[in-house]
Amino acid sequence: MPEGHTAHRCARLHxxxxxxxxxxxxxxxxxxAGAAALDGCRLDSVEAYGKHLFYRFAGERLLHVHLGxxxxxxxxxxxxAPEPSPAxxxxxxxxxxxxxxxxxTACELIEEDELAALLARLGPDPLRLHDADPERAWAxxxxxxxxxxxxxxxxxxxxxxxxxxxxxxLFRAGVHPDRPAHEIDRAEFAALWDDLVAxxxxxxxxxxxxxxxxAHVGAATRAQVPDDxxxxxxxxxxxxxxxxxxxxxxxxxxxxxxSACPSCQAAGVEVAATEPAS
DNA sequence: TACATATGATCAT
DNA sequence: TGATCCTATGTAA
Numbered sequence: 001m002p003e004g005h006t007a008h009r010c011a012r013l014h015x016x017x018x019x020x021x022x023x024x025x026x027x028x029x030x031x032x033a034g035a036a037a038l039d040g041c042r043l044d045s046v047e048a049y050g051k052h053l054f055y056r057f058a059g060e061r062l063l064h065v066h067l068g069x070x071x072x073x074x075x076x077x078x079x080x081a082p083e084p085s086p087a088x089x090x091x092x093x094x095x096x097x098x099x100x101x102x103x104x105t106a107c108e109l110i111e112e113d114e115l116a117a118l119l120a121r122l123g124p125d126p127l128r129l130h131d132a133d134p135e136r137a138w139a140x141x142x143x144x145x146x147x148x149x150x151x152x153x154x155x156x157x158x159x160x161x162x163x164x165x166x167x168x169x170l171f172r173a174g175v176h177p178d179r180p181a182h183e184i185d186r187a188e189f190a191a192l193w194d195d196l197v198a199x200x201x202x203x204x205x206x207x208x209x210x211x212x213x214x215a216h217v218g219a220a221t222r223a224q225v226p227d228d229x230x231x232x233x234x235x236x237x238x239x240x241x242x243x244x245x246x247x248x249x250x251x252x253x254x255x256x257x258x259s260a261c262p263s264c265q266a267a268g269v270e271v272a273a274t275e276p277a278s
Numbered sequence: 279t280a281c282a283t284a285t286g287a288t289c290a291t
Numbered sequence: 292t293g294a295t296c297c298t299a300t301g302t303a304a
Contacts, residue, residue, distance in 0.1 A: 162285050
């Protein structure tokens, strides 16, 4: 679940459900000691930056949540909320709604200076167009010698991109993941950024990552794209490219597995290296 | 029952 | 680069 679209979706839904209300807060699992300090406090706002979530409570209390790889929120109506599982780190409850959080990388109370330090480490977030400056991402890319596929996973370059969106956005731009980041030209960057804005927005609204164009899988709309045809290359190694039918390949890049179509995303280093040196 | 794997990130070496 | 943390799920044994 959790790339930037998930954090922003949680922020929107939790703000809507809980902001302005005093909440019951506890940690059924017992591993979030800060719960007691929040219990009974009014939640003022919920906001996301990249993959981070920040819950502002009355009395200057600030909760930071990062889902990491395994974190999940489950949402229930107050009447239907089940007993929390033994892994439930945090439970928020109003008279109407309840959420259970399990498996987060971070669930902690932080101070304003820690918030500032955290945000200072993040690049622009395509889901925060009002206060994101894509020029910072462009500048960061140009400074890197690493492959663009690795740079895109770095939250200091673009905040909110994860392993699915990195593979998909590079495929859609026809850019090979191994291309050095600083070789990406201005037009390619613009295409990547604009596509991230569009894809993350769609993901935030729908709650799922869908990157294929409906026409490429015989669907009428993105909402109708079948579950097994939502993406072009992510986790599709060995399968046929939806555009050219070349076999999709995968390899480790930046500590994670990246996938690409060797044909649609040519002009990578392999291609350059195997060209005759005439 | 065990193991592998996963949309993440940090810290040590 | 590798170890580590966190949880859930699917597959193999």
